[in-house]
Amino acid sequence: MTFRPSAGHKRLRMFVLGAALVAVSAHGARAQTAAKELFGRTPLPTVSAPAAHGFYSKGCVAGAVAMPVDGPTWQAMRLERNRRWGHPDMIALLQKLSREAVQDGWPGLLVGDISQPRGGPMLSGHASHQVGLDADIWLTKMPDRRLTVSERANVSAVSMLKANSLHVDPEIWSPAHGRLIARAASYDEVERIFVHPGIKKAMCDRYGASRANDSWMRKIRPYYGHHYHFHVRIRCPSDSANCRPQNTTPPGNGCDGSLDWWFTSEPWAPKKPEPGAKPPKKREITLAQLPKACSAVLRGAAPADESLVTYDTGYKPDLARASAIPVAAVPATDSRLPVIIPVPSPRPD
Ligand SMILES: [Zn+2]
Numbered sequence: 633m634t635f636r637p638s639a640g641h642k643r644l645r646m647f648v649l650g651a652a653l654v655a656v657s658a659h660g661a662r663a664q665t666a667a668k669e670l671f672g673r674t675p676l677p678t679v680s681a682p683a684a685h686g687f688y689s690k691g692c693v694a695g696a697v698a699m700p701v702d703g704p705t706w707q708a709m710r711l712e713r714n715r716r717w718g719h720p721d722m723i724a725l726l727q728k729l730s731r732e733a734v735q736d737g738w739p740g741l742l743v744g745d746i747s748q749p750r751g752g753p754m755l756s757g758h759a760s761h762q763v764g765l766d767a768d769i770w771l772t773k774m775p776d777r778r779l780t781v782s783e784r785a786n787v788s789a790v791s792m793l794k795a796n797s798l799h800v801d802p803e804i805w806s807p808a809h810g811r812l813i814a815r816a817a818s819y820d821e822v823e824r825i826f827v828h829p830g831i832k833k834a835m836c837d838r839y840g841a842s843r844a845n846d847s848w849m850r851k852i853r854p855y856y857g858h859h860y861h862f863h864v865r866i867r868c869p870s871d872s873a874n875c876r877p878q879n880t881t882p883p884g885n886g887c888d889g890s891l892d893w894w895f896t897s898e899p900w901a902p903k904k905p906e907p908g909a910k911p912p913k914k915r916e917i918t919l920a921q922l923p924k925a926c927s928a929v930l931r932g933a934a935p936a937d938e939s940l941v942t943y944d945t946g947y948k949p950d951l952a953r954a955s956a957i958p959v960a961a962v963p964a965t966d967s968r969l970p971v972i973i974p975v976p977s978p979r980p981d
Pocket residue numbers: 758761766767768862863
């Protein structure tokens with residue numbers, strides 16, 4: 633006997649199809665939500681094995697750990713942003729830098745943004761810092777007292793530049809600042825350090841004459857901003873097969889024509905729009921545009937408590953993993969999400 637669907641069956645089919653469409657559209661909507669909405673509202677990391685996924689400006693991080701708010705040789709700033717998270721290699725490097733900087737005569741680090749708990753794009757600020765391998769360090773010396781939470785939120789960093797100038801102010805910039813950046817650049821795992829061109833110039837004046845310094849001077853890259861802080865980027869860790877490495881910096885020390893260019897008007901001139909061109913659309917990274925692994929990172933179980941994933945002497949990855957609790961999906965708050973109403977199939981039976 634040939635099966636002929638009854639009206640009841642038809643209704644059931646439509647219902648199943650509708651439910652499937654709802655499921656697909658919810659999943660699709662999440663994939664199309666600006667990834668910053670999802671990553672920016674996730675309060676804790678995953679407790680999986682550490683891994684950076686993707687690229688510095690398009691990726692995420694699993695198994696991140698927190699830089700403790702205070703250490704003997706550092707204080708973390710802007711605590712309300714919840715960006716003290718990084719791959720354990722990054723956090724270990726910051727702690728090593730803070731100790732060795734103190735030995736060099738710097739009074740301790742003020743640590744700025746690293747990454748969000750699961751990395752990813754941020755609701756405000758940086759394009760990079762997405763894989764737990766970038767960190768900002770203030771060029772302001774750590775005071776000899778513990779700052780309050782409110783001071784950490786409100787204290788302004790100090791620019792190294794002379795007013796209305798592209799050059800450092802010798803009243804503010806000191807050899808100790810140069811030694812701190814040199815120390816950071818000396819580490820093998822550090823691949824790039826971003827500083828303002830005026831700071832690169834000051835480093836060239838101090839360290840550029842000796843070819844012996846080229847191996848680390850080449851990592852110090854001039855860029856916009858970065859006169860209140862410098863930005864340290866480490867290479868893809870060996871545990872992160874899915875991390876996309878960056879090209880190495882060119883040979884030499886970078887104290888050449890490429891630096892001179894920054895002292896011309898060209899990099900600072902406002903961009904003229906092409907005649908007749910539409911204004912560029914603001915590009916927002918969606919979850920679908922991030923590496924596939926980042927969807928799993930968003931769903932990964934969280935530790936029971938932040939202290940379990942804070943990278944200090946008490947940090948035990950096994951203990952953190954044993955505490956893992958599943959996380960509910962972060963609700964999408966983007967009101968521009970398309971609402972897809974399921975429709976019955978027009979195909980005849
Ligand atoms: Zn930065």
